[in-house]
Amino acid sequence: xxxxxxxxxxxxxxxxxxxxxxxxxxxxxxxxxxxxxxxxxxxxxxxxxxxxxxxxxxxxxxxxxxxxxxxxxxxxxxxxxxxxxxxxxxxxxxxxxxxxxxxxxxxxxxxxxxxxxxxxx
Amino acid sequence: xxxxxxxxxxxxxxxxxxxxxxxxxxxxxxxxxxxxxxxxxxxxxxxxxxxxxxxxxxxxxxxxxxxxxxxxxxxxxxxxxxxxxxxxxxxxxxxxxxxxxxxxxxxxxxxx
Numbered sequence: 001x002x003x004x005x006x007x008x009x010x011x012x013x014x015x016x017x018x019x020x021x022x023x024x025x026x027x028x029x030x031x032x033x034x035x036x037x038x039x040x041x042x043x044x045x046x047x048x049x050x051x052x053x054x055x056x057x058x059x060x061x062x063x064x065x066x067x068x069x070x071x072x073x074x075x076x077x078x079x080x081x082x083x084x085x086x087x088x089x090x091x092x093x094x095x096x097x098x099x100x101x102x103x104x105x106x107x108x109x110x111x112x113x114x115x116x117x118x119x120x121x
Numbered sequence: 122x123x124x125x126x127x128x129x130x131x132x133x134x135x136x137x138x139x140x141x142x143x144x145x146x147x148x149x150x151x152x153x154x155x156x157x158x159x160x161x162x163x164x165x166x167x168x169x170x171x172x173x174x175x176x177x178x179x180x181x182x183x184x185x186x187x188x189x190x191x192x193x194x195x196x197x198x199x200x201x202x203x204x205x206x207x208x209x210x211x212x213x214x215x216x217x218x219x220x221x222x223x224x225x226x227x228x229x230x231x232x233x
Contacts, residue, residue, distance in 0.1 A: 109182075
């Protein structure tokens with residue numbers, strides 16, 4: 001079955017860049033789905049961050065757009081998130097997700113197990 | 122952004138009994154194609170969310186038929202015909218009409 005597994009540091013210093021990778025097994029990232037990120041925090045609940053297609057097309061939450069990079073690597077069969085200039089407000093559990101090739105994003109049918117990231121010096 | 126409001130915040134349920142969760146949006150989620158762009162998700166304790174219902178009333182793959190979604194426009198309902206112990210967790214509605222997709226605050230379902 002399709003599985004997504006997040007990896008990355010659990011602690012990031014303020015003003016630095018949060019980097020996470022999502023490894024995909026059981027499905028090719030180049031096969032017609034979008035790959036995205038959603039985060040969950042006590043203060044903001046569930047928040048869609050952004051999504052990317054293997055062609056390089058990306059869609060971002062406007063509230064995060066200026067700090068975001070999401071990319072898909074078809075050779076490694078994984079995708080990644082980079083969020084620059086982080087603050088304590090970016091502390092959350094980060095989930096990688098899959099959704100169909102329609103927009104706006106919806107029907108997030110596969111989720112990773114989540115990666116807890118704390119922004120702290 | 123579209124604002125999603127759920128009620129109740131908390132719902133104690135009795136196994137075998139029905140349960141219902143309401144979700145309201147501050148603008149219509151009905152597109153001209155006739156579909157309502159509304160999903161329902163369940164997050165069981167300690168787990169990631171999983172999709173239950175998409176496009177208002179379509180059950181996702183593997184979801185038991187005791188779950189059903191209904192409603193149109195701005196008012197939606199998730200119904201569980203007979204609650205089972207494994208149904209405890211937090212239920213979220215999410216609009217997929219506009220970018221960014223936005224989630225409701227959640228309804229916590231637990232056993233009485």
